[in-house]
Amino acid sequence: MAPIGIEPFIKGLNSHGRRLKTLSQSGKRVLGYFCAYTPIELIHAVGFLPVRIMGGRGTISAADLVSPAFICPYMRRALEKGLRHEYDFLSGVIQGYTCDVTCGATKIWEQNIGGELFHTIPLPYNDNPDARRFFRASIQELIDKMQVIGGRFREESFEESLTLYRDIRELALELYRMRYDWRMPLTASQFLTVVLAGFVTPPEEYRSLIFELLSEIREASSSDIGDSVPVLVSGSLVEEPAILDLLEDSGGKVVADDLCTGLRNFQPPSGEGGDAIERLIDRYINRMPCPSRSRATDRAPLLLQLIERSRARGAVFLFQKFCTPHLADHPLLVTELKKRGIPSVMIEMDETGINEGRLRTRLEAFFEMLRA
Amino acid sequence: MANTDKSGKSKKRLAAAKELNRVVTEHYMACARAKSEGKPVGWMPPMNGAIEIFYALDLQPLFPENWSPVCAAFGLAPRNFEVAESLGYSRDLCGYLRNIIGYVHGPMMEESTPLGPLPEPDILVSPGGGCVPVMKIFHALERRFPDARVFKADLPQVAVEDIREHHIEYAISEISRLIKFLTETTGRKMDYDRLKEVVRLSDQACALWDEIMTYRRHVPTPFSAAEIGIMFVMVTLQGTQTAVDFLTSVRDEVKHRTEAGIGVIGDEKIRLFWDNIPLWYNMGLFNYFENLGGVFVAETYSAAWSLRLDADRPIEALAIKSLMSYPLVSCVSVKKRVEKVVDACRAYAIDGAVLHRNKSCAPITLGQMDIKRALERELGIPSVIIDADHMDARNFSAAQFQARVDPFMELLLERKGTR
Secondary structure (H helix, E strand, O other), rough: OOOOOOOOHHHHHHHHHHHHHHHHHHHEEEEEEEEOOOOHHHHHHHEEEEEOOOOOOOOOOOOOOOOOOOOOOHHHHHHHHOOOOOOOOEEEEEEOOOOOOOOHHHHHHHOOOOEEEEEOOOOOOOOOOOHHHHHHHHHHHHHHHHHHHHOOOOOOHHHHHHHHHHHHHHHHHHHHHHHHHHOOOHHHHHHHHHHHHHHOHHHHHHHHHHHHHHHHHHHOOOOOOOOOEEEEEOOOOOOOOHHHHHHHHEEEEEEEEEEOHHHHHHOOOOOOOOOOHHHHHHHHHHHOOOOOHHHHHHHHHHHHHHHHHHOOOEEEEEEEEOHHHHHHHHHHHHHHHHHHOOOOOEEEEEOOOOOHHHHHHHHHHHHOOOOO | OOOOOOOOOOOOOOHHHHHHHHHHHHHHHHHHHHHHHHEEEEOOOOOOOOHHHHHHHOEEOOOHHHHHHHHHHHHOOOHHHHHHHOOOOOOOOOOHHHHHHHHHOOHHHHOOOOOOOOOOOEEEEOOOOOOOHHHHHHHHEEEEEEEEEEOOOOOOOOOOOOOOOHHHHHHHHHHHHHHHHHHHHHHHHOOHHHHHHHHHHHHHHHHHHHHHHOOOOOOOOOOHHHHHHHHHHHOOOOOOOHHHHHHHHHHHHHHHHHHOOOOOOOOOOOEEEOOOOOOOOOOOHHHHHHHHOOEEEEEEHHHOOOOOOOOOOHHHHHHHHHHHHHHHOOHHHHHHHHHHHHHHHHHOOOEEEEEEOOOHHHHOOOOOHHHHHHHHHHHHOEEEEEOOOOOHHHOOHHHHHHHHHHHHHHHHHHHOOOO
């Protein structure tokens, strides 16, 4: 496989802490978020930089003093890093409401790590005129709060932010189309690195990076996945490229995903509506659903569509350990996939990384079975 | 050993405990005969305004979240867990979720159970908002009972201290939408005078609840957390005369015990606070502390019902109740919850707190360490953490429990100089 230039993404990811610290010291307000349901366009529009809080692999000690062990390792690691002052460059946390754990972690962050602004947006679960009116009022409430700490909301800059993030999502979706067509020269872990870098890179810069990557990739021809078994990966937040390397080394090839650090972050690129706020609302209401905000029965057809589009032959569920929304949806999804002849396997991830030997054996057996 | 009694039942001191058994039985009998009386049955989550709407429309509400403690108390939970786990539901999921999903796919159809079987739902009030496990329970129930009419409810998740006008407005629109849905689905008409009456009864129950809890400030406390089963009426019968009558009799008894100086144990040495849901399969655990001179005089869950409803503005009252109840006891409102626990521990002259780190409930467990630190910092009250689970006995170790509780009680006795 031709080497593709993903160095800027790797570099961006590896050095983001240092870089964001410098940015915040120069006066730029950086606001953290946990979930991809947070309307980052709005944060960007008032002049702040929205950055997704990362957990990553590592030990946990400080977080044990603020949270139980039976919540997802992502959130425990994020709290750990916050408590160890690795996120001191944040001015606060803005969250679009998703699951119990992010709700609690935002409050715990506020109590134990601190910052200027903490706000959870109670996104409606339904779509009707009352729900949209309520969403609009909630957006206004957030704008007001951000203005109190120095943000400045202007209609024109909001339009620019909407366009900027729409562009990024559209470029990312083009990468996805290449993936579905088996023309993606990047490995799944490289692909993940590209996505992850987008969470911590200023969007103006990221748009250029992803545009350049796309130009380069378009030329790299690769329409063959060899002996590998094409699979869909579905699950929660995945931050560990190594697990995807292991998956592809064991005989699989990721040709589609339903991940929070993947397609769910990009789909759809924008919304429709009479004004900018309505377009923002429309996007977040119609976002590709996370199980914390949707029914498994609504998700199953989407997975099947992705499987059909990408010609995947199996599904690998990759869950953060203890992730209630995903674990609760899992039985129904397995059943629905099975009905269509799509076998699946489930892997739970914890903060210590992966038990490589055992996992490899399981994955190899799974792909072997799919090849047969 | 910590409660080795297989029944796991607690020792009750209130005469009202017997009356409670009757009320529980009568509620589930009412659920069972509702259909034959022409009353549609609706399954719903507790701690919101749907219950009063159901009673006002003379519909039968039923609460899966209440059925789970019943299953735990009768020893039915392990079988339900087995069924749920065989369907692929992970053991890391909330015990309420595994219990009810197991029940509706197994024992509900297979065998006769005490107080059961539950009648199938004609209506499901399926929540958006509240905790994720409850939301997922109802999604599973929608699939299990495809003939039920489903109301997809929505409720803003906001910390109590952050509730603003637009949250209330949206909650009001949701309550109104529920009324419209129920009247259209059942053909019944809403009598708003009747709704006011129901909300008035609900408010009266809350007032009685607060009054009953206030008596526990007295030393010795007239009753302990071992009797917390009385909250059954707050969960399943809020808005009915039955709840008000029952709570009135509890109030009278508690008042009498307080005035007569009748405590839970002969010598109340240590006053304790319980955080998180009790171990429903082992309520006798509360009695364990009594042998060591400790009595639980207050607990987190009581706060969920400590609010008032304005019967003259019933829809708004139910909207506000819906917005507040769950955040008051969960991580939606950590700041407020910490404040309330600190206030309660001060008011109830608490000596020590027992924090149940509940594997089955992340939303209540999150924020618990903040409670622990606030109690130490502001009141000098020490706490002990016990690792357990409100539904699944497999996540409770009696030996580990004792290893933590015994030295904790010794420390408290030493501090009080009553050892």
